[in-house]
Amino acid sequence: MRIHFKTSYNDDIRLFEDRFTALKYAVLLAFAIALPFLLGDFYLGEATNVLIWAIAGLGLMLLTGQTGQVSLGHAAFLALGAYSNLILLDKGVPFIISFPLAGIITGVVGTIIAIPALRLHGIYLAIATMTISILADDIIVLTEPWTGGVVGMFPPTIDIFGFEIERWSQPDRFYYLVLITTVICTLFYRNLLRAPLGRAFAAVRDSEVSAAAMGVHISRTKMTAFGISCAITGLAGALMGYFSGMVNNETFTVVISIQLLMMIVIGGLGTIHGAFFGAFVVAFLPQGLSIAKDWFGSSSVAIPGLETGVFGMILILFILFEPGGIYGRWVKTRIWLELFPFARKDMFKRQKSYLKTERLR
Amino acid sequence: MEFFQLFVSGLANGSVYGLIALGFVLIYKATEAVNFAQGDFMMLGAFIALWLTNPEYIGLSFWIAAPMAMAAMGGLGYALDVTIIRRMFGQSQTAVVILTIALGFVIRFVAGLFWGHEPQTLQSPLAVGDLTIGGVVLGMADVTIIVVTGLLTFALFQFFKRTKLGLAMQASSQNQMAAYYMGIPVKRVQGFIWALSGVVAAVAGILFASKGAIDPNAGLLGIKAFAAAVIGGFGSLPGALIGGLIIGVIEPFAARYLPAGYSQMAPYALLLFVLVFRPHGLFSQVRTKKV
Numbered sequence: 102m103r104i105h106f107k108t109s110y111n112d113d114i115r116l117f118e119d120r121f122t123a124l125k126y127a128v129l130l131a132f133a134i135a136l137p138f139l140l141g142d143f144y145l146g147e148a149t150n151v152l153i154w155a156i157a158g159l160g161l162m163l164l165t166g167q168t169g170q171v172s173l174g175h176a177a178f179l180a181l182g183a184y185s186n187l188i189l190l191d192k193g194v195p196f197i198i199s200f201p202l203a204g205i206i207t208g209v210v211g212t213i214i215a216i217p218a219l220r221l222h223g224i225y226l227a228i229a230t231m232t233i234s235i236l237a238d239d240i241i242v243l244t245e246p247w248t249g250g251v252v253g254m255f256p257p258t259i260d261i262f263g264f265e266i267e268r269w270s271q272p273d274r275f276y277y278l279v280l281i282t283t284v285i286c287t288l289f290y291r292n293l294l295r296a297p298l299g300r301a302f303a304a305v306r307d308s309e310v311s312a313a314a315m316g317v318h319i320s321r322t323k324m325t326a327f328g329i330s331c332a333i334t335g336l337a338g339a340l341m342g343y344f345s346g347m348v349n350n351e352t353f354t355v356v357i358s359i360q361l362l363m364m365i366v367i368g369g370l371g372t373i374h375g376a377f378f379g380a381f382v383v384a385f386l387p388q389g390l391s392i393a394k395d396w397f398g399s400s401s402v403a404i405p406g407l408e409t410g411v412f413g414m415i416l417i418l419f420i421l422f423e424p425g426g427i428y429g430r431w432v433k434t435r436i437w438l439e440l441f442p443f444a445r446k447d448m449f450k451r452q453k454s455y456l457k458t459e460r461l462r
Numbered sequence: 463m464e465f466f467q468l469f470v471s472g473l474a475n476g477s478v479y480g481l482i483a484l485g486f487v488l489i490y491k492a493t494e495a496v497n498f499a500q501g502d503f504m505m506l507g508a509f510i511a512l513w514l515t516n517p518e519y520i521g522l523s524f525w526i527a528a529p530m531a532m533a534a535m536g537g538l539g540y541a542l543d544v545t546i547i548r549r550m551f552g553q554s555q556t557a558v559v560i561l562t563i564a565l566g567f568v569i570r571f572v573a574g575l576f577w578g579h580e581p582q583t584l585q586s587p588l589a590v591g592d593l594t595i596g597g598v599v600l601g602m603a604d605v606t607i608i609v610v611t612g613l614l615t616f617a618l619f620q621f622f623k624r625t626k627l628g629l630a631m632q633a634s635s636q637n638q639m640a641a642y643y644m645g646i647p648v649k650r651v652q653g654f655i656w657a658l659s660g661v662v663a664a665v666a667g668i669l670f671a672s673k674g675a676i677d678p679n680a681g682l683l684g685i686k687a688f689a690a691a692v693i694g695g696f697g698s699l700p701g702a703l704i705g706g707l708i709i710g711v712i713e714p715f716a717a718r719y720l721p722a723g724y725s726q727m728a729p730y731a732l733l734l735f736v737l738v739f740r741p742h743g744l745f746s747q748v749r750t751k752k753v
Binding site for chain 1 (some may be wrong): 470496512528530546549550552553555556557559560561563564565566567569571572575576637638639642685688689692696723724726727730731734737738741742
């Protein structure tokens with residue numbers, strides 16, 4: 102176990118705790134860069150999928166894990182990101198501008214939506230965002246001249262100053278594009294947490310009353326959280342559009358919203374690692390299930406709802422037995438190993454808590 | 463005439479939404495949690511009744527099968543509370559929301575395994591015959607649904623208002639610790655309310671299945687019932703029914719008079735409208751604490 106002797110306040114908010122941690126992440130990054138040389142095209146595509154889901158997860162994590170606002174509507178923002186990117190490309194804007202712009206547009210729209218949504222708490226916010234996600238489907242069909250409606254849109258080849266990225270024939274180039282976006286988003290997220298704004302987010306999550314007493318402007322903070330969260334989600338949506346090769350009104354349904362929320366809960370709410378762990382589960386569950394079905398010898402029979410059913414069961418088990426998600430389990434295991442043999446059983450016992458009504462705030 | 467026809471069919475649909483919304487409100491009133499799986503409870507109740515009644519399955523008489531389905535759903539609600547929900551005791555609402563969404567997925571999957579994904583109809587004696595009043599044709603099923611829903615809402619409203627148990631439920635939702643101090647067995651009360659909402663879900667399911675076909679995705683109707691509960695103010699039983707009726711009546715009118723593509727948005731647009739301008743519903747129970 103490493104003990105950090107802190108001699109200045111800056112030590113508390115350093116990007117990496119110590120050189121060893123920095124080295125660990127450098128190795129991880131090197132591994133991610135080397136991945137196209139290690140994997141075949143199929144698994145590289147899966148790795149890309151994991152990273153895209155992780156970006157989307159980071160976006161929702163900022164809002165739900167960090168600021169404590171549950172959103173069941175982030176699929177709508179994924180769709181907005183994907184469509185605004187494609188429509189801008191259609192109008193002749195180069196990718197290098199349209200891609201960040203898609204994020205910014207989604208962020209601005211998210212902020213505007215946040216203004217009325219701010220008056221809502223807890224489940225009301227969840228229901229309102231879920232409604233937005235349901236309506237997104239109809240709105241895409243209604244705005245057919247721009248979005249192509251049911252027929253959908255097909256992403257063209259990405260062109261960055263003459264450097265072409267085609268998702269199907271050049272999966273490695275597409276992977277690097279996604280990887281760069283992931284690294285930028287992760288660093289942005291991590292740095293945000295070190296800044297006053299990030300700590301304001303956590304304060305709002307933990308107690309709005311005390312946050313307000315400490316001088317945090319609650320509604321402005323929530324609005325910022327919504328905006329940044331939607332912007333990151335929009336970027337993920339644009340990439341998802343490329344990854345699936347086609348977007349129409351059924352690409353981003355409310356089920357995707359729910360899956361995204363479940364994903365970050367399984368990964369571990371409120372942690373960057375959680376978004377990545379959750380993305381692994383979401384991306385590899387279909388593969389894992391089809392392998393499992395091969396074992397039982399019923400590969401030809403498609404069972405509808407199997408995926409979401411199993412996903413639901415995993416989630417129930419996690420909420421009941423490991424509310425900290427995969428990352429929480431990992432932290433506990435690590436501490437157990439570091440303290441061995443002195444770890445106590447009740448170390449992580451949850452404090453007994455009682456609920457009060459939210460109706461009579 | 464057309465106006466009345468649309469209105470009555472809307473009322474019948476709305477009653478089903480209202481019944482599902484009643485299930486939400488019951489659980490919300492007593493445990494401060496929201497059961498996102500209520501629509502799937504309804505679907506499961508309908509399938510159990512169908513399985514017991516229809517000749518291709520067990521083939522009991524409807525009048526025996528319906529109470530049995532209600533009892534089964536009540537038992538299931540209680541069992542779910544004891545095994546799963548009770549472990550979340552005292553945790554935040556959000557955790558329960560996510561848990562029940564997952565539960566809904568699992569229920570939908572299991573129902574699909576047992577009964578398949580083809581839509582099926584319950585062979586119900588309620589569905590037979592029409593009633594014609596002054597040129598307006600009413601299906602017997604519609605009339606039964608409206609009457610049963612009205613009676614059930616009234617009974618539950620009286621239950622919460624007059625009985626000791628109903629008061630105990632409200633107390634345990636407002637402040638769990640204080641309820642303990644007053645000698646209320648909070649956990650047992652919560653188990654009871656989950657059972658009760660299971661029974662209400664079964665009633666909603668049976669009525670819904672006598673009106674039309676059901677399949678495992680019928681539970682998605684629960685989303686419209688949310689709209690009903692929110693419009694009614696989430697903590698209010700008559701509010702839930704009125705919210706359900708509003709949603710139910712708006713739907714056929716929107717389908718008739720709005721251009722295609724806009725009509726299915728109407729209930730959700732109304733929901734957003736209510737959330738923005740009257741966030742806690744028409745029968746609000748929220749007061750804000752000032753810092």
